[in-house]
Amino acid sequence: MTRSQIALVLHALALIGAMFVLVPKLTAIDGPYGYLLSLAFYWLVFCLPVISLHVWKQRDGRLFSERLAWRDWIVPGLLLLQVGVIGAIGLVPHTALLTSHGALLATAVALINGPLEETAWRGGFMTEFRDKPRLGFWLGWVLFTAWHIPLTLSHNVSFEGGWMALVGGAAVLGLLWSWIAWRTGSVFWTSIAHVLTNILTFWVLFNANGFVAPHL
Numbered sequence: 001m002t003r004s005q006i007a008l009v010l011h012a013l014a015l016i017g018a019m020f021v022l023v024p025k026l027t028a029i030d031g032p033y034g035y036l037l038s039l040a041f042y043w044l045v046f047c048l049p050v051i052s053l054h055v056w057k058q059r060d061g062r063l064f065s066e067r068l069a070w071r072d073w074i075v076p077g078l079l080l081l082q083v084g085v086i087g088a089i090g091l092v093p094h095t096a097l098l099t100s101h102g103a104l105l106a107t108a109v110a111l112i113n114g115p116l117e118e119t120a121w122r123g124g125f126m127t128e129f130r131d132k133p134r135l136g137f138w139l140g141w142v143l144f145t146a147w148h149i150p151l152t153l154s155h156n157v158s159f160e161g162g163w164m165a166l167v168g169g170a171a172v173l174g175l176l177w178s179w180i181a182w183r184t185g186s187v188f189w190t191s192i193a194h195v196l197t198n199i200l201t202f203w204v205l206f207n208a209n210g211f212v213a214p215h216l
Contacts, residue, residue: 001135005128008054012143015046019150031156032211038151039113047116054124063123066188075180079193082176083200090160091200094208102207103199110198117144118191121174122181133182141178145171157209173197 026034129136148170152163177190
């Protein structure tokens with residue numbers, strides 16, 4: 001691997017290591033605020049630097065293009081189906097918990113998290129590993145999945161389905177989004193799907209765990 005490729009992998013490993021320490025400590029003080037602070041740390045220390053160092057300086061128009069080759073016409077429909085499945089499984093059974101303020105907070109966080117994650121993980125590894133696409137694909141997927149493991153150590157925050165749903169969901173969705181991003185050469189469509197997925201999942205997570213007042 002090149003120095004830049006090694007640096008990206010080490011950056012991801014350092015993030016995962018730091019989150020193993022940070023998440024339980026912050027959430028032990030206050031579950032909701034600690035969780036949100038952990039996400040802010042992740043965005044500021046990993047996502048934005050990766051985008052700046054590994055994506056932005058080497059970007060080309062294709063990485064953020066909505067254009068699809070004829071063979072990829074199924075992508076929007078496939079992602080719409082994926083979002084619908086997440087809604088049916090993760091959201092519909094919990095409608096009694098949901099509030100408008102929970103939706104607003106979930107939307108705000110998702111609009112930041114989705115594009116940053118797609119650009120940093122999919123965009124970063126696609127850009128740096130153009131000469132080794134298979135290695136980049138699998139490294140990016142494994143490390144993206146692994147960074148969700150420290151979140152399972154959160155105190156005072158419970159995840160629907162437990163740690164297996166959180167990590168397993170990240171693995172399955174990450175594999176789908178990675179396949180689509182590498183196939184199309186763009187993170188445009190996966191970013192939209194990521195945002196919509198995060199809105200649905202964060203909405204339930206935030207309301208179920210008291211991120212917003214239950215009566216609002």
